[in-house]
Amino acid sequence: MTILKLKLDQDQLVEDFFESTHLIGIASTAPDYQLCWHINRYLHTNFRVNNSLEITLSKKTRSFHFTVLEFHEPTNSVAHYFYNNHCQAEFLLPELKNIHFLWMIKGDYYQPDDVKKLLEELRHVPLVQLVSLLDIKEIRNKMNLIF
Structure with a gap:
């Protein structure tokens, strides 16, 4: 009897997950629900909490739950x-301790100019202190973003 072992190719998983994505870092001391209320109002989005996407990281004997909101x-x-x-x-991404929130856009529709326009609009949303476009290639813990 032969035992077949399947190995998850993490590099391929990361490449597939982040294909056609843009990642924005946002600094704000507001709670997520309050900030998203302003984003929804000013940018005409419809972010809602999706509990099935919540990311749990375990460190030592504790678990940390990171909320994910989504909008299609x-x-x-x-x-x-x-x-x-x-x-x-x-932190979900410990290398980005000054970033409180991450906004990921997945899909082929957004071009670099569209993302720049979104960044500019986001800078005018109340409670947003800082906005920056992040380079996914430079993020060390990107596996933490995969749900």
């Missing part, structure tokens, strides 16, 4: 995900 554009095949980057004293 009705007119194209673009999905938006809004991650909390911190939970108590832990």
Whole structure:
């Protein structure tokens, strides 16, 4: 009897997950629900919490739960995900401790100019202190973003 072992190719998983994505870092001391209320109002999005996408990281004997909100554009095949980057004293992406939230745009529809326009609009949303486009290649813990 032969035992077949299947190995998950993490590099391929990461490459597939982040294909056609843009990642925005946001600094704000507001809670996620309050910030998303402003984003929804000013940018005409519809971010909602999706508990099935919540990301749990375990460190030592504790578990940390990072909320993920999502919004799907009705007119194209673009999905938006809004991650909390911190939970108590832990970070989803420890290399980005000054970033409180991450906004991931998945889909082929958004071009670099569209993302730049979104960044500019986001800078005018109340409670947003800082906005920056992040390079996914430079993020060390990108596996933490995969749900």
